[in-house]
Amino acid sequence: MLKLRPIILAAVAALAAGATTAACFGDAFGLAAPELTALPSIAPAPAGTSSKPLAALSSASPWLVEVPGGADALRGKVVVVNFWTYSCINSLRALPALRAWEERYRSKGLVVVGVHAPEFNFEKDPARVRTALSDLDVKYPIVQDNRYATWQRFGNEGWPGFYFIDAKGDVRGYRLGEGHYDEAEQLIRKLLTEAGQDVTGIKALPAVGAGIEAEADWKDLRSPESYLGYAKADNFQSDGGLVRDISSQYRPAASLSLNQWDLSGSWKVGSEYAALAGPDGKIRYRFHGRDLHLVLGGASQASPIRFRVLVDGAPPGSNHGTDIDAAGWGEIKEDRLYQLVRQAGGVVDRTVTIEFSRPGVHAYVFTFG
Template identity: 65%
Template structure:
């Protein structure tokens, strides 16, 4: 799908915190590039941050030290591919302008239950090199006060504490940096020694191949599952045996083996099992959770029945082997050649693994 100015694929997720509706935006150019806060947002964003808790990585000097600074607030969640692809820009802005009066603040608002665990968020932030202040917003209190609408969300706050820009979703980072520079210049900061140079991500953080992205997010839990093709319907909250579909059309999926499908994820209950997805994209990711006994779960990825070779993702080798050790997003496939409709199969070696959502890039 051409990137253009379309909104890309959108997956709506009803979050457990009251009536908050959170949305992952794969490409939101043109959805929200407001020059002010969204409707209903607080007019005192620094006061909201000042009373929020817990801080997983504190603001040096405390939240009161944000006054008089230009503040860039990013709403994110660590298993969301859209949030991950924004990180290279956030890190670069923090490094370029941190000594010029900019403070980048992450507000981690979880999508899945495991992302409520502060220890897991701290570990993920460390591995992702999130070196700026980070706040855990499990009950969406900050999200609601800011009237945020999805991941990733960006708020640009000037030195007088006013929201001067709001953006949602991926894309248009160049104008975001220009707004940061404008607000710093208004605050009297000299940026003549800070050049603007290209920013790009690597690995899972690399920009999506928007021109060839033809697959949307696909949730495995029954609350949001679509296009399931194993014979029979998903059996909710109980162990059931599933068989492969005779055929998969584009953006459909199936299960084999004994699985228990809950509202948020499916758990493999049998000795072995697999999940397949028919996709059209350069990258394939799958959010996975480890077994309750804490031991790693081996898995193998194939593409159209063959080892991925050079088309393997960052979390598998050329033969397709990978291992689930942490609850997070795993990159299974990154195609190096032409993009066509293909089937990814993920086979697991033992019970206990949890599968949440496929995402693409």
């Protein structure tokens, strides 16, 4: 039985080895598998999962953070494999739980392994991923999966995906999407106990995320993920629609309804992102959610691009996100997800405007929380 909660991304990625569906989910699939674990949110492994998952990890490369002793040292360990990508908000909100599991149970033989499977081209750059790992305080082993070879050998279905492997090397559970971390930890404790470890002295406490990693306000979230590249764009309102692959002048729509957006200024819209082609460009979006994020790039540490965010036409004040100040000012230095709005009071429909003063900005996707 498929039980749906808010799906944050419905992306279809064309992967190197063929057409494979890749989607980024919130608490999307609660697949009951009582015969397997008696934990409702934990499913059996997908049909395409290799019967030798540790062998799949042993052949994976490159490792950005090595497994101590090499990937072959995973044999005999309880392993949690997490498929993620660093600009996906759903992947980021899972990090507190992954860090907590690694810290609590490392001494008992648990190894957390992250498989970084990029959605956007900039996430394929190992140097950028290493910077993100440092910024996000991710210290457990990470392998880069640019061609989705490991993804396919596991039969994974989206970000974040979690595989729970016992000390015999068998996949004992699968979880797609955020949430239900308490049940996942119960399974980890069960597998460690089966392996002869005593975990009774370790408290299983909720891992509470802060800042951009805070759990979404699901009850008040009414805006879906929204791409700016034409391959997946929807609800665009500027007159004339999106013009593909050439610089064009855009004007704002007369008004925006919920989950609609527009552009102002000269933009070149490609399949993956919209690039500002002249000065004084703007993006507007009408949304309903506590948090609004936008994946941005095109700048560098040496030459950052300054931008300003307005909420309903005014500085955000106490509603500013972690990447801007109360006056709405922020800078693009790295290609990554930026949190622009976190509503401090009641969540209501709002229009966000992002203003850029010089060309070069790449705008990929809005996400919400």
